[in-house]
Amino acid sequence: MATFLLELVSPERLLLSRQVEMAVIPAADGEMGVLPGHAPMMVALRGGVIRVRENGAETERLFVAGGFAEVTETRCTVLADEATPLASLSRAEAERRVREAEEAYAAITAEDPPEKREAAMNRVLSMRAMRDAAEAA
Known part of the structure; x- marks a missing residue:
């Protein structure tokens, strides 16, 4: 299956940088699914959970307390105000x-x-x- 690069950056560090099949991000206007080939855009984020899918299954969930995401056809870069793995x-x-x-x-x-x-x-x-x-x- 096709993939894209998902990068999640918080003020402290780079939390995630890898190829994924899909990510669901908490955009200010509602949940937004990102897939390979997505139309380019910048979106504001609200507090919520980013869900990551790899190999047909949800592999990771991370809480973000807001920020921005830049989406292109081959990459989604999330600049989070604060980010924490849900398990933490x-x-x-x-x-x-x-x-x-x-x-x-x-x-x-x-x-x-x-x-x-x-x-x-x-x-x-x-x-x-x-x-x-x-x-x-």
């Missing part, structure tokens, strides 16, 4: 991070710029997605 997620840690994000959002005042409120809400949604991914793992 802790429910307790995810719950703590949800609480912190919700507290930060609640502390925003009417005088704060709308961009600050939007960024804080995106963080809340991302951490809730992390908690959901940790519970499902």
